[in-house]
Amino acid sequence: MFFWLKNPKSKEDLQRLLTGLRTLGGIETVRAIHIGVPAETEQRGVVDASYSASEILCFDDVAGQNAYQVHPIHKKFVADCEHLWEKVVVYDVKPAP
Amino acid sequence: MFFWLKNPKSKEDLQRLLTGLRTLGGIETVRAIHIGVPAETEQRGVVDASYSASEILCFDDVAGQNAYQVHPIHKKFVADCEHLWEKVVVYDVKPAP
Numbered sequence: 001m002f003f004w005l006k007n008p009k010s011k012e013d014l015q016r017l018l019t020g021l022r023t024l025g026g027i028e029t030v031r032a033i034h035i036g037v038p039a040e041t042e043q044r045g046v047v048d049a050s051y052s053a054s055e056i057l058c059f060d061d062v063a064g065q066n067a068y069q070v071h072p073i074h075k076k077f078v079a080d081c082e083h084l085w086e087k088v089v090v091y092d093v094k095p096a097p
Numbered sequence: 098m099f100f101w102l103k104n105p106k107s108k109e110d111l112q113r114l115l116t117g118l119r120t121l122g123g124i125e126t127v128r129a130i131h132i133g134v135p136a137e138t139e140q141r142g143v144v145d146a147s148y149s150a151s152e153i154l155c156f157d158d159v160a161g162q163n164a165y166q167v168h169p170i171h172k173k174f175v176a177d178c179e180h181l182w183e184k185v186v187v188y189d190v191k192p193a194p
């Protein structure tokens with residue numbers, strides 16, 4: 001998932017978001033977590049570097065992802081941080097056949 | 098990176114793209130690779146399930162990513178497969194501070 005902050009130049013808002021994202025690693029069905037920010041790569045036309053933060057969460061299966069959606073830690077994260085972001089885009093991915 | 102096929106209903110085009118994506122794992126600086134398709138999760142408003150295929154490639158550093166960009170295997174992939182896709186979006190991510 002990718003987050004665009006309302007105040008993309010605010011280091012405080014970014015830190016608040018990153019702190020919130022880190023809490024999601026405490027959800028039992030999350031098997032792996034990677035929290036990121038845009039890398040300093042060449043800005044080719046296909047590269048979207050406009051986001052503020054990214055998070056990859058790995059689950060065993062859809063059931064694990066469903067449990068995450070309704071987990072109190074996830075709900076607290078949304079309640080605490082949703083005022084910070086302007087846009088979220090989520091790509092749910094499974095291994096290709 | 099995320100790919101949107103010109104013919105999203107063509108299983109043949111998807112297989113051609115997935116086959117091409119798999120070749121990228123042969124590039125020396127690629128440390129890990131994950132090739133995906135949309136998962137069968139609930140279609141909440143923030144979920145973008147319109148893409149056809151996704152690929153995560155991990156590099157040690159920007160130098161490794163630069164080597165990938167100009168690698169013959171990458172160039173062959175683009176030459177062989179770019180007629181298949183309508184859109185590509187790349188998010189270059191580094192670990193959050």
